[in-house]
Amino acid sequence: KAGVTQTPRYLIKTRxxxxxxxxxxxxxxRSVSWYQQTPGQGLQFxxxxxxxxxxxxxxxxxxxSGRQFSNSRSEMNVSTLELGDSALYLCAxxxxxxTPYGYTFGSGTRLTVV
Amino acid sequence: GEDVEQSLxxxxxxxxxxxxxxxxxxxxxxxxxxxxxxxxxxxxLLTYIFSNMDMKxxxxxxxxxxxxxxxxxxxxxxxxxxxxxxxxxxxxLLPPSNTGKLIFGQGTTLQVKP
Numbered sequence: 001k002a003g004v005t006q007t008p009r010y011l012i013k014t015r016x017x018x019x020x021x022x023x024x025x026x027x028x029x030r031s032v033s034w035y036q037q038t039p040g041q042g043l044q045f046x047x048x049x050x051x052x053x054x055x056x057x058x059x060x061x062x063x064x065s066g067r068q069f070s071n072s073r074s075e076m077n078v079s080t081l082e083l084g085d086s087a088l089y090l091c092a093x094x095x096x097x098x099t100p101y102g103y104t105f106g107s108g109t110r111l112t113v114v
Numbered sequence: 115g116e117d118v119e120q121s122l123x124x125x126x127x128x129x130x131x132x133x134x135x136x137x138x139x140x141x142x143x144x145x146x147x148x149x150x151x152x153x154x155x156x157x158x159l160l161t162y163i164f165s166n167m168d169m170k171x172x173x174x175x176x177x178x179x180x181x182x183x184x185x186x187x188x189x190x191x192x193x194x195x196x197x198x199x200x201x202x203x204x205x206x207l208l209p210p211s212n213t214g215k216l217i218f219g220q221g222t223t224l225q226v227k228p
Contacts, residue, residue, distance in 0.1 A: 004156075033216075035216075042219075042220045043218040043221075048215060056215050058215075090156055090157065092157075092216075103147075103159070105149075105156035105157040105158070105159075106156050108155075
């Protein structure tokens with residue numbers, strides 16, 4: 001079966017612009033969570049959606065937002081981009097969070113802000 | 115509090131065993147996971163252990179959990195050059211806060227020399 005699909009794989013944006021990243025979870029998975037990975041901060045939790053509802057949010061500014069659609073696909077948006085937003089953004093889907101099934105990650109979107 | 119710590123680097127010879135260590139602080143953790151990340155890729159779930167277990171073996175992988183010391187380790191037997199990657203341990207919290215939030219360690223870079 002298809003894994004978690006993230007698009008695009010690479011993105012270059014200019015400071016001040018906004019960006020939207022997309023994540024399609026494994027079929028049947030209703031939980032989608034997002035993480036930011038940087039060399040300095042490591043893997044940081046952004047937010048988690050389950051059945052179109054945001055259930056948990058990490059410690060990120062309001063410029064970072066997300067949503068989930070009825071087909072469980074999720075998008076995250078970053079507005080007014082800053083250089084420090086350059087990172088690998090990973091999406092993970094889960095059948096049931098916090099279980100042995102774990103979380104299946106996509107390959108990520110590499111965002112570079114110039 | 116939520117904190118997971120790992121040593122940053124480990125170098126071994128091909129054929130030797132590798133042991134990657136991790137400590138966590140949240141005593142209410144349910145599952146603890148080990149993920150592998152190869153260059154340019156997302157995170158691949160290697161194995162997991164439930165917090166009421168002491169040990170789990172899965173082919174070349176052995177996970178040991180010392181709940182008293184909140185210490186987790188991953189042993190890779192007969193380490194191969196293909197095992198070179200970054201290894202992350204992660205914990206997920208008990209319900210009702212079980213909302214898909216993984217807390218990751220900083221990652222251990224495993225270098226396998228031929």
